[in-house]
Amino acid sequence: MREGQEFRWRDPLVFHAATLGAFFVAASAPTPLYRIYQETLALSPVFVTLVFAVYAVALLKALLVAGSLSDHLGRRPVIAGALALEALAMGLFLLVDQGAGWLVVARIVQGLATGTAAASLGAALVDVDRARGQVVNAVAPLAGMALGALGTAALIQYGPWPLHLVYGVLLLVFAGLALAIWRIPETGMLRPGALASLRPRMAVPPRIRRPLALVTPINLANWTLGGFYLSLVPSVVAAATGSRAPLTGGAVVTALMVAGAVSVLVRRMAAPRTNLTFGVLATAFGVVTVVAGIHAASVPVLILGTLVTGAGFGASFL
Template sequence: MTLASPSPLSRRFSALYLAVGLLGFLAASSAPTPLYHLYQEAWQFSAATLTLIFAVYALSLLAALLTVGSLSDYLGRRPLILAALLLESLAMALFIVADSVAWLLAARVLQGFATGMATSVLGAALLDTDRDQGPLVNSLAPLLGMACGALGTSLLVAYAAWPLRLAYWLLLGLFVLLALLLARLPESVTRQPGALAALRPTMSVPPQARRAVWRMLPVNVAVWALGGFSLSLLPSLVRAATGSTSSLTGGAVVATLTLSGALVIFSVRRWAPLRVLRLGTLLLGSGAVLMLLALQSGLLGGLFVATLVAGCGFGAGFLGALRSTLPLAQAHERAGLMAAYYVLSYLAFSLPALLAGLLVRQFGLMFTSEGYLIGLLALCLLACTGLFGQRSVTACST
């Protein structure tokens, strides 16, 4: 049950606190990306190990979404926010003391679970606080946070001391501060029974949404597979293809992808879902083609332009996939459909990147990356066969 509305001043504090929290968790999620090549140089591990470090994060995040994702509806928002902050702080501490791959794996598993818990409860609390702007903040904050984390870490590596630890110390400070300020955050729901039952994942696609899910599936897989590739192997690929040795390059290319995605989400948020999904498919396919051409030329500027176009497709595809399917479910069907969407998306986020890491050892980073991009292009072409000529489906009203 939702509690009475807090005062306007309290609502402003709540909105700011929750938005900063979302940004912080997602910034921490991308902070390791620019550091992967430094870890590789220090500990001499393979691309397969690199993608494993990324994949365990994504799978742990998925586990959290499916189990504790709705727990705050029963226990309250603040207890779950506190639990997520404590787990994330512990993950930052593990990153700080890490001296081997085993420590990185442990930190990423813990971080993934904390991030899955945090995005669920912070997103729900934002909707409690501001139902008008909450959905927009929930859409933009993850991409803006990942951009801040990747680019901010790159800047610290280039211009500050302790390149493998300083970013984590700063993030740890942020999470400790958020934990101390949590007492000022008004609770927006009351406790109710059913918490144990909520831990059981329930996945289902209602009959009226199945056609839409099948039609959005190819581009949704391409969107999430591009995200997984970008947060694991793309910085290494840019260095290999262009010869760039700048510490800023890896973070900048990830920031280009996520910032362009956020800009497109903001720009087309009022478009019809099918129109957004079509735009995302075309831009994502075009970005894959441009990336292939940029890899052949070895031009750093070309790779940034290609990433910009692909990022626009990433944002539009993400928004279009959500808006073309979730409104088709009845109120009692939405949790099951959302769980199915999470499973499909996070498996696409982690497994293709993990497979690519395994193939790098046999075929090399360049050849594997070209095959990966051709696969993304094929998915976009497949999506076009189902999306163009289709008319919008009426959403459920309850």
């Protein structure tokens, strides 16, 4: 049994799926802590939104600049570098109680690490198994964010050192993964031009410009929704319901991500137009239900609305 388990974890598909999930566990780990940061560091909601925004901008820059780097240096070195950078970000989070500036720096470093990892791990998953790799690439971020929000909330509520424990655990996880990656077979083919690949290039083929223009508003709305949940929802839930238990806000965020992951799995064979139609309608109805839950100060209605919203979010994401 032990040998079988070791072999399984050395399977590139399993290892890369778990590693991608770990990055998104860490991405949502600060979410249940934002309300505590607001209270202990006297942060405004605008500052919390800024913290999420700098993470998103850093992630986008990493995707644009380092997105194809693993095609030239190999998957393993780039993934190892992203893991080391993520471990550094976890160390920076441990300093946040000394000043809000550390939170901004930590999120920037985390965004760079996550963007680099998402590109290289996504490519590695498709290298190993194109069909299963694409499904894992869609499910792992949502499942990871669900686990990160709920796990952090549980550690805050029941564990010691609420501002530090989750980051200490994740630092050890990423340090271990950075060492373990060298036991995983390389999946990519190396080619010259690493420095040239760092120059951002964007091109939209003429045949997909109209579809892209049509889905862009949906993408913007979905990721605005995701940003709202991952930054401000725990504070909104606490203010609306009076429940200050970290697990309450964490459960609402987790409901969005779990519903999204399930939606991806259930609807992965549906036509793109069908998924977009379902996604837009479900998200709109879900958001109305969430607003009703906030006004009624009802956690069950909030979670129900979030589940419907998450199903739409996942379908649109797919």
